[in-house]
Amino acid sequence: MRPFSAFFVLVGTLLAAGGYGATFLLSMHFKALGGNDLDTGVAFAEAMLGTFLGLPLVGWCAPRIGAARMTALAALCIGSGIVGFALIDRVSPLNVVPGFLVGLGWGAFCLAAPMSLAERTSDADRGFWFLRFGTIQMAGIGGCPALAGFAIRSLHWSVNSVLYIVGGLCVIAALMLETFGRLSPHSPPSPVQKRWLRDIGAIFRTRAAFPIVMIALCACVFSGLMAFQMSLVEGTRAQASTFFSVYAVTVVTARLLLTQFVIRVRREAATKVLLVIMVLGIAAMFAVPYHVLFHPASAVLLGTGYGLVYPIIQVQAVNDSETAHRHAALTWFVVSYFIGTFGFPAVGGWVLVHMGKGALVALIAACGLAALILAIMRDKRGIESLSEV
Numbered sequence: 001m002r003p004f005s006a007f008f009v010l011v012g013t014l015l016a017a018g019g020y021g022a023t024f025l026l027s028m029h030f031k032a033l034g035g036n037d038l039d040t041g042v043a044f045a046e047a048m049l050g051t052f053l054g055l056p057l058v059g060w061c062a063p064r065i066g067a068a069r070m071t072a073l074a075a076l077c078i079g080s081g082i083v084g085f086a087l088i089d090r091v092s093p094l095n096v097v098p099g100f101l102v103g104l105g106w107g108a109f110c111l112a113a114p115m116s117l118a119e120r121t122s123d124a125d126r127g128f129w130f131l132r133f134g135t136i137q138m139a140g141i142g143g144c145p146a147l148a149g150f151a152i153r154s155l156h157w158s159v160n161s162v163l164y165i166v167g168g169l170c171v172i173a174a175l176m177l178e179t180f181g182r183l184s185p186h187s188p189p190s191p192v193q194k195r196w197l198r199d200i201g202a203i204f205r206t207r208a209a210f211p212i213v214m215i216a217l218c219a220c221v222f223s224g225l226m227a228f229q230m231s232l233v234e235g236t237r238a239q240a241s242t243f244f245s246v247y248a249v250t251v252v253t254a255r256l257l258l259t260q261f262v263i264r265v266r267r268e269a270a271t272k273v274l275l276v277i278m279v280l281g282i283a284a285m286f287a288v289p290y291h292v293l294f295h296p297a298s299a300v301l302l303g304t305g306y307g308l309v310y311p312i313i314q315v316q317a318v319n320d321s322e323t324a325h326r327h328a329a330l331t332w333f334v335v336s337y338f339i340g341t342f343g344f345p346a347v348g349g350w351v352l353v354h355m356g357k358g359a360l361v362a363l364i365a366a367c368g369l370a371a372l373i374l375a376i377m378r379d380k381r382g383i384e385s386l387s388e389v
Contacts, residue, residue, distance in 0.1 A: 068119075081104075271313065274304070
């Protein structure tokens with residue numbers, strides 16, 4: 001892939017990912033309208049429903065209009081949802097519409113964007129471009145709320161103004177992604193396997209079930225700490241924008257500097273070590289009221305642990321499944337990720353409102369520990385399988 005074409009897809013990805021990152025401002029947005037974190041959780045739940053439509057929609061549309069154009073349309077959908085939140089001036093049932101649009105767009109983007117890259121890269125350089133894509137994506141997710149927090153706190157912008165600007169940037173992202181599709185020649189897409197729903201039984205009889213469930217639990221940790229970060233630091237000297245910015249910088253740095261090292265070591269050991277680091281990041285959140293330095297420490301630990309463990313678990317999900325079911329396993333991996341990302345805030349919002357911050361952080365910690373236990377169980381099952389051979 002030519003560097004000129006790569007510029008369009010990477011910048012487009014950065015801006016589209018910023019659209020998803022803007023959802024971490026919803027807690028502040030709903031409180032400004034007189035609502036609470038229950039409303040934030042409902043919005044994320046509607047986004048989860050949107051992803052369930054977005055994933056199969058890519059499978060139907062991508063062979064007909066192209067994965068790159070599908071990615072551009074997904075960016076437009078994300079932007080429409082973000083602007084939709086800004087247009088609603090009071091908490092009402094209409095909030096379900098922008099939430100659904102964001103989920104629909106982000107679900108379609110996360111599947112169509114890798115497909116468009118896969119069509120335009122060779123086996124030899126695909127890993128390089130996928131690493132760059134994932135790094136830029138995470139930078140957009142964390143960087144957008146960090147910059148938004150600075151604009152709101154220091155420049156005195158309103159949350160609605162920020163949401164409008166992010167929506168406009170998503171339109172620019174769509175134009176850049178469409179340009180990428182027009183400029184880059186690509187090989188014909190491979191046939192899309194449509195049996196992933198029916199293959200669930202075969203997949204969950206293998207060790208692939210462990211990483212698929214693990215990513216849902218890890219996504220619960222990620223979404224819980226990010227979506228409710230502004231509420232978690234209320235009453236302390238910590239700033240949510242600091243967490244977002246430190247997290248974004250940590251993920252980008254860790255993926256650029258440590259990925260090759262992590263790949264070289266044994267994946268099973270790396271998974272457990274990184275999950276322990278992620279759990280320590282959650283534990284640091286308990287200490288934020290006592291000293292503000294625990295706040296950036298939590299962001300660094302989460303960015304290192306979650307940021308590096310995601311691609312490792314993804315590889316495990318594919319490698320642990322049978323060859324005939326690998327496409328289905330990858331699809332279920334993405335579905336599981338979105339269940340955690342958009343589903344957990346619906347539960348977390350209720351816990352935060354009715355039981356308090358400590359209970360929410362404890363629930364997030366339980367998800368992280370459960371993921372670590374599943375990693376240990378997966379390795380144990382592998383040892384038992386080898387002993388039976």
